[in-house]
Amino acid sequence: MCGIIGYSGPLEARKILLDGLSQLEYRGYDSAGIAFFDTGSEVHLIKRTGKVAMLREACASMKVSSHCGIGHTRWATHGGVSDANAHPHRAGRVTLIHNGIIENYHSLTKEFNLDERLVSQTDSEVAAWVLDHFYSGDPKAAIKSLVERVEGSYGFCIMFDDRPGEIYGVRSVSPLVAAYTRSGALIASDLTALIPYTRKYFVVPENHIVKLTGYKISLYDLEGAVVSPEIMEVNWNMDSAMKNGFPHFMLKEIHEQPEALKNTIVPRIAKGLPDFADDKIPDHLFAQCSKIHMIACGTAMHAGMVAKALMEPVLRIPVIVSIASEFRYGEPLIDEETLVIIISQSGETIDTLAALRLAKSYGSKTLAIVNVKGSTIARESDFVLYTHAGPEIAVASTKAYSVQLAALYMIICRMALVRGKFTREQAASFIMELLDAIPAMESMISRKEEEKNLVTHLIQQHDTFFMGRGLDYAFSLEGALKLKEISYIHAEAYAAGELKHGTIALIAPEVPVIAIATQEPVFSKMISNVREVKARGAFVILLTKEHAQVDEALADVHIRIPDMDDRFTVFPIAVILQLIAYYASIGKNLDVDQPRNLAKSVTVE
Ligand code: M6R
Numbered sequence: 001m002c003g004i005i006g007y008s009g010p011l012e013a014r015k016i017l018l019d020g021l022s023q024l025e026y027r028g029y030d031s032a033g034i035a036f037f038d039t040g041s042e043v044h045l046i047k048r049t050g051k052v053a054m055l056r057e058a059c060a061s062m063k064v065s066s067h068c069g070i071g072h073t074r075w076a077t078h079g080g081v082s083d084a085n086a087h088p089h090r091a092g093r094v095t096l097i098h099n100g101i102i103e104n105y106h107s108l109t110k111e112f113n114l115d116e117r118l119v120s121q122t123d124s125e126v127a128a129w130v131l132d133h134f135y136s137g138d139p140k141a142a143i144k145s146l147v148e149r150v151e152g153s154y155g156f157c158i159m160f161d162d163r164p165g166e167i168y169g170v171r172s173v174s175p176l177v178a179a180y181t182r183s184g185a186l187i188a189s190d191l192t193a194l195i196p197y198t199r200k201y202f203v204v205p206e207n208h209i210v211k212l213t214g215y216k217i218s219l220y221d222l223e224g225a226v227v228s229p230e231i232m233e234v235n236w237n238m239d240s241a242m243k244n245g246f247p248h249f250m251l252k253e254i255h256e257q258p259e260a261l262k263n264t265i266v267p268r269i270a271k272g273l274p275d276f277a278d279d280k281i282p283d284h285l286f287a288q289c290s291k292i293h294m295i296a297c298g299t300a301m302h303a304g305m306v307a308k309a310l311m312e313p314v315l316r317i318p319v320i321v322s323i324a325s326e327f328r329y330g331e332p333l334i335d336e337e338t339l340v341i342i343i344s345q346s347g348e349t350i351d352t353l354a355a356l357r358l359a360k361s362y363g364s365k366t367l368a369i370v371n372v373k374g375s376t377i378a379r380e381s382d383f384v385l386y387t388h389a390g391p392e393i394a395v396a397s398t399k400a401y402s403v404q405l406a407a408l409y410m411i412i413c414r415m416a417l418v419r420g421k422f423t424r425e426q427a428a429s430f431i432m433e434l435l436d437a438i439p440a441m442e443s444m445i446s447r448k449e450e451e452k453n454l455v456t457h458l459i460q461q462h463d464t465f466f467m468g469r470g471l472d473y474a475f476s477l478e479g480a481l482k483l484k485e486i487s488y489i490h491a492e493a494y495a496a497g498e499l500k501h502g503t504i505a506l507i508a509p510e511v512p513v514i515a516i517a518t519q520e521p522v523f524s525k526m527i528s529n530v531r532e533v534k535a536r537g538a539f540v541i542l543l544t545k546e547h548a549q550v551d552e553a554l555a556d557v558h559i560r561i562p563d564m565d566d567r568f569t570v571f572p573i574a575v576i577l578q579l580i581a582y583y584a585s586i587g588k589n590l591d592v593d594q595p596r597n598l599a600k601s602v603t604v605e
Contacts, residue, residue: 028599093162140211140224147207165214240256263403265406274431293332308321327355336363341411345400395598434568467526472496482578486590510537543561559576
């Protein structure tokens with residue numbers, strides 16, 4: 001949450017900062033601001049509530065030139081959405097931007113007598129004043145003192161009035177990446193802002209100070225000793241962070257799923273079998289565990305729910321899925337024999353990270369499924385399986401979900417093989433079926449008009465219910481989340497058999513029910529549940545396989561996916577559910593890519 005960018009170099013800084021903020025806007029979009037040194041070394045500050053476009057407009061008439069500055073796009077935590085609360089914050093000789101939460105801001109305010117000085121309600125401004133208090137010409141010493149006093153999570157980028165051309169960064173928990181490029185030195189809260197300039201970067205280590213100037217980047221520990229950064233390379237390209245002719249990132253990312261799946265699966269197949277040798281994931285990790293505990297948030301947690309439904313019948317060991325924010329404050333029943341699988345697109349979600357740390361403290365082995373290379377979760381886990389979705393910009397997760405599923409399916413297959421639950425032939429055929437899910441997704445994407453047409457009814461309603469049994473229930477959870485977050489229509493997912501234990505009271509004429517019925521063993525049970533809601537007047541959108549035998553009078557809309565093995569229907573079904581949410585959002589004329597109150601990476605509690 002909150003996007004951060006800093007630049008020092010030969011190019012016009014204002015343009016680089018504004019372009020960077022546009023790239024980072026998905027991290028928060030209630031206000032934005034930049035601060036920069038002009039060529040006479042004076043600091044200019046401009047900030048606006050609203051989107052980056054408003055800030056860009058406000059900057060358009062500025063004539064001053066600059067080669068060094070910092071920029072911020074905000075997702076409000078402390079203090080409402082106002083110009084004063086927008087970043088950067090000025091405090092004496094300090095100009096500062098912040099991503100995270102300073103937990104002891106109240107006691108710092110008292111200790112440093114800041115009440116009279118504060119012009120905003122933010123914890124970040126408090127940190128800026130504390131830094132100014134310690135500053136007497138030595139930036140690194142002042143930053144060290146600040147770090148010793150603040151509690152919480154932070155990624156700070158800082159300019160000092162008497163150090164034109166220099167930017168300093170420091171972080172704890174909240175992410176910061178930096179790069180020295182042919183265009184100058186850059187620092188940002190995430191990679192998408194760097195890829196227009198470079199693919200090589202480093203993650204600023206926690207409790208280290210990074211210094212950017214126009215001609216180099218230096219990294220120091222808190223004692224001031226020089227540290228060599230660990231340079232990493234990402235294979236994302238500029239195209240992957242652009243809309244490329246699509247009206248929204250979400251639609252583009254839905255279309256990218258087949259390719260992302262191939263990139264995640266194919267390099268991990270050797271002789272027809274799943275192979276994690278290149279990922280350095282040893283078979284004993286899968287052979288020796290007595291149970292599996294998956295931990296994640298939101299969409300990533302829903303991917304875990306699908307995997308659980310598939311794993312237990314195959315592996316015959318307990319598989320538990322936990323919401324990270326609950327797990328981290330619990331007393332989990334895990335031990336050295338538990339394989340903990342952490343799922344996170346960003347690799348920075350704070351609750352998921354805390355859950356990972358807790359799991360490690362219990363001695364469990366941890367395997368992370370992560371999309372962003374070098375992210376904190378990836379670095380702190382014992383093993384990592386990177387998904388290859390490329391950057392996901394839309395707040396609503398689509399391609400990250402399908403590649404998380406693909407990675408989990410590969411893990412299930414390898415585990416089943418290693419534990420003697422699959423023969424080599426069964427494992428090879430499982431992988432073939434997984435690959436066959438890719439054209440099934442493509443076919444659903446090519447038929448997207450079906451979803452476009454059906455939302456006319458949906459968007460006139462206040463509530464929507466999703467239902468399914470077994471794997472289909474796990475898919476419904478994600479369908480409901482997607483619809484809620486971008487169309488603001490209340491949606492709930494139910495195990496179909498559970499509906500009549502209370503919720504069926506809400507089924508009235510015209511209430512939409514999206515019924516997923518792709519699982520053969522429970523198909524007839526599902527159809528009975530569909531009859532029950534239809535009998536109460538529901539508007540039924542039924543999703544089945546191509547050749548399912550259904551009384552057509554049961555469904556107001558019937559979408560058929562290609563015939564396929566039950567275990568893989570999630571891939572085409574996910575596309576349908578994503579498209580329903582997408583077109584519902586469009587139908588209501590909402591901001592698809594940046595829905596209200598949300599941000600892409602949840603790096604605060
Ligand atoms: O980056 P993560 O996968 O850890 O993010 C977890 C959730 O915040 C995320 O999946 C969220 O639920 C989706 N963006 C919703 O579409």
